[in-house]
Amino acid sequence: MTNTASHLDERLRRPSEIRSLTLGETKLSFVPDGVAMFKARLWLDTTDDGDWAENAEYLDEDGHLVVSIGGLLVERDGRALLIDTGFGPLELGPPQSPFGTLRGGALLDSLAVLGRSPADIEAVAFTHLHPDHVGWAWHPAPGSDRPAFTGADYLVAEPEWTQRHHAEEMGMGDMLKAMEPLVRTVREGEEIFPGVQVRLAAGHSAGHTAYVISAGGRRVIAFGDAFHSPVQISHPEWEVAVDHDRAQSTALRRTLVADLAEPDTIGYGGHLADVVFGRVHSDGDQPVWRSVDV
Incomplete structure (x- = not known):
């Protein structure tokens, strides 16, 4: 793969394709579902024009922040776990989505390219209950009146599920009712x-959850929506407009930047454009996200 500066910058401005890592007996794959094109100053609403002039490489030609949407497939010993299920076969834009346009629908096809069907997934683990993470968990599968993953357990952190009224207030009541029969709550550790x-x-939600994957002598931190763009690795103080608790989210980002800089540690952020797997490196006094090429 070509890794010139211009090529790497291009990857910051496009949604991710299928990307995979093999660590010992475990294979991790990003499963694309779609993309969100967000207005950068609205989404990261503590920023100003000067901030983006200094970080223009993270914006497309229309000034949008490109946010990938999808899930993480974890395979080991013939078994398969999926973390998050994308947005589903929908498109949403203004005025319902004032931050920009979201569209999904490719996740099942992406799974097929990876040699998997929904029936292969023994469990779906959720980082949190937002529409762009639970889409295929509630939306009927093509040619069916039931969701694609009804043969799997739906794993939701206990504090996220017990406080699901926050998601209901976002208009997700029907989605959660469709998911509820399959939900099993999980706890720290x-x-x-x-x-x-x-x-x-x-922080991002009341029970937002990361998953730590230990494999091949390394760990991968799947950090969900703690970060929406690799630029936040360098600027963890840049807040997201929809964070449930902004102060808690900012503190979490700072902690994660330090954790991700530890030896033998890789990060996975499903929203991070086409650099969803990466490591934190020091660039002078500033941490930066460097992709792990696959």
């Missing part, structure tokens, strides 16, 4: 799949 542990990481 619980191993939900070989080498995959729950790490509570509240």
Whole structure:
């Protein structure tokens, strides 16, 4: 793969394709579902024009922040876990979405490219209950009146599920009712799949959850919506307009930047354009996100 500066900058401005890592006996794959094109100053609403002039490489030609949407497939010993299920076969834009346009629908096709069907997924673990993470968990599958993953357990952190009224207030009541029969709550430190542990990481939502995957002598922190863009690795103080608790989210980002800089640690952020797997490196006095090429 070509890794010139211009090529890497291009990857900051486009949604991710399928990306995979193999660590020992575990394979991790980003499963694309779609993309969101957000107005940068509205989404990261503590920024100004000067901030983006200094970080223009993160914006497309129309000034949008490009945000990937999808899930993380974890495979080991013939078994399969999926973390998050994308947005589903929908498109949403202004005025319902004042921040920009979201569209999904590719996740099942992406799974097929990876050699998997929904029936292969033994459990779906959710980072949080927002529409762009639960789409295929409630939306009927093509040619069916039932969601695609009804053969799987739906794993939701206990504080996220017990406080699901926040999601209901966002208009997700019908989605949650469709999911509820399959939901099993999980707790801090619980191993939900070989080498995959729950790490509570509240802030973006009341029970927002990360997953720590230990494999091949390394760990991968799947940090959900703690970060929406790699630029936030360098600027963890840049707040997201829809964070449930802004101060808690900012503190979490700072903690994660330090954690991700530790040896043998890789991060996974499903929203981070086409650099969803990466490591934190020091660039002078500033941490930066460097993709792990796959």
